[in-house]
Amino acid sequence: MSSLFRLLPSVDSVLSGLADKKCYSNYPRAFIRDLVNDFLELCRQEIKAGTISGDDELSPERFSSRLEAYLKVHTRPHFRRVxxxxxxxxxxNLGRSILNRQAAQAVWEACLHYSNLEFSLNTGKRGSRYSHVEELLCRITGAEAGLVVNNNASAVLIILDTLAKGREVVVSRGQLVEIGGSFRIPDVMAKSGAFLKEVGATNRTHLKDYESVINENTGALLKVHTSNYRIIGFHKEVTLKELVQLGDKHGLPVIEDMGSGNFFDFPGHGYHFMPEPTVQQVVKDGVSVVSFSGDKLLGGPQAGIIVGREKIISKIKKNPMNRAIRIDKMTLAALESTLRFYLDSQVAMREVPTLRMxxxxxxxxxxxxxxxxxxxxxxxxxxxxxxxxxxxxxxxxxxxxxxxxxxxxxxxxxxxxxxxxxxxxxxxxxxxxxxxxxxxxxxxxxxxxxxxxxxxxxxxxxxxxxx
Structure with missing residues (x-):
């Protein structure tokens, strides 16, 4: 066993042998040294365990081959392509929607160069990062205004914090959904400072259920689209139009959390899919504000998109929380590129990988x-x-x-x-x-x-x- 230990090369001799290999030149020397030390320790443990029992197993060729394989595994990124x-x-679990090449190129440009992220090329002064996508969002959805935060949970959080902090938000029991990672609507609502007011039953909620609980402390009516499950059989829910009419009657904003937002009318293009509302339809039905994800059916980057009435969106933009959950330049670049495809639904179906698949x-x-x-x-x-x-x-x-x-x-x-x-x-x-x-x-x-x-x-x- 001692003779096998003596066959192991020194760390410095191994590093000298690796010096000519360009594939390791971009890594810090200290990092490669640590990996070499770890590999030599692995060899020592294998000698002690009898896994390595002959001189031939530590020949320069065999040792070099195993070392190369070890370094290849341990120098590749932990977060990588599959x-x-x-x-x-x-x-x-695999990254949700993948981007169109044009959108990916836009991200590449945003990373490699300076940009007009918050700079107006018209005035030469400070601008708004939302201006890059707000006009597109309004044109596609028909909304008066919009903004984007880092994900839809954040979007729901800031909407509730802005419109109903310290007040009650009425929502149907059948819409108290749980999304991935055990995050639940009631938990997000509690964090916003709003108070949950459940109405109806799990499978049936009527308009009178909402109206019966409205009082001076009611801050908003919330509709949560159950995009990740279905209730079938004996069930009923209040339509968004009915909820909007009730909200207008009592001067209350109506919020819709769509979860997986959708711009594409699948049945309208001949696909016999289960009913799934579009953001355009929700806006047309008169909702005060609606939020949805950018990286699900929309097929863009992770983002929480908020569109609705200008008066309400303006309040949300001024919420100090907006600073903490805003999106970065890479997300903006990818989102703008993706949104442009939706100016023509046929182009979107061809160019947005999620829709195409x-x-x-x-x-x-x-x-x-x-x-x-x-x-x-x-x-x-x-x-x-x-x-x-x-x-x-x-x-x-x-x-x-x-x-x-x-x-x-x-x-x-x-x-x-x-x-x-x-x-x-x-x-x-x-x-x-x-x-x-x-x-x-x-x-x-x-x-x-x-x-x-x-x-x-x-x-x-x-x-x-x-x-």
Whole structure:
């Protein structure tokens, strides 16, 4: 064992050997030194455990190969790209909506150069960061004014804090939703300083339920769109129009939290989807203020978008909290670029990746699945058995719950490992490939795979099969 320890090189000699490798030149020397120390300690532990038992296992070639593999794993970013083959379009755990290339380029420009973030090119003086998107938001939605904060939970928080702090906000019991991470509407409301006033029953709420609790301490009426679940059967809820009329009667603002905001009229474009209101319709129905996410059905960056009546939006803009939850230049750049596509719904359907994936036809998906299967077969022959079968994708992100999106899956099976083992190995490839197990097969859904990624899918499958 002592002779094996003596074969281990010194830290300095290893660093000297790495000095000529350009791939490590951008890392601080101290960082690489720490990694080398960690690797040498790993080798010592393996010698003690008997995992390394022969001189040949510490030959310069073998040692260098293992060191390179170790450094490759430990120098790559922790936050990085993955390949989404799950068929879940707005996958919360995988970054939700992906951006159009033009939007990504806008972010790139915002990062690399100075910009007119809060500078008016018309006056040469300080400007407003909201001016870059407010006009677009009003033009698309028909609202009088708008602003953007960092996410929809923040949007709801600042609206309630501005309009109803210290007062009661009336909301139906059937709309007290919980979103991801166990965040609940009542919790957000409590943090805003407003007081929750529940009315109705879980499955049925009537207009008279709202009217019966309105008093001098009522600050607002709140409607929460249940975008992440459905109530079916014996149920009833008050329409937004009815709520607006009640609010106008008592001089109360009506707030709608849409959750996953939507600009695209799916039924109007021939898609037989479950009913999902558009922001345009909500504004048309007379809501005082409405908030929604930018990175769900809208297909843009993470943001909480607020639009509504100018008088109310103006108050929200002046709330000191706005400073704490405002969006940065990268979000603004991506959002403006994404919003421009919605000036023409046909362009949006073609250019916004989220919309394009949701609206893909089953025939198109079958062709894509066939193409992917053929590439896998050409590369691996009998080493991987492939098949295609019909299934369903999901929109995800708390949008269109229970809405089936017909698709075709490519099922992959290896004789060398079971599907769970293959799934585990694919989590460690570069980049990782995330799929799902169906019928004892590791499956890939082409809905969330770009055709340009098919070659990369084949490459990482090869990585997973390496001994």
């Amino acid at each position: 390949i989404n083959a799950t068929g879940v379009v707005i996958h919360t 949701i609206t893909m036809k089953q025939e198109e998906l079958k062709k894509a699945a066939q193409k992917l299967m053929n590439r896998i077969r050409r590369s691996f022959g009998n080493e991987l058995k492939c098949s295609i079968f019909p299934a369903n994708s999901r929109v995800g992100g708390g949008s269109f719950p229970e809405q089936d999106l017909p698709t075709y899956l490519v099922g992959v099976k290896s004789d060398r490992m079971n599907c769970e083992q293959l799934k585990e190995k694919l989590l460690r490839t570069d980049p990782p490939l995330i799929g799902m197990i169906v019928h004892d097969l590791f499956c890939l859904d082409p809905r969330t795979l770009d055709v340009d990624e098919f070659g990369l899918v084949v490459e990482v499958l090869g990585q997973a099969l390496e001994v």
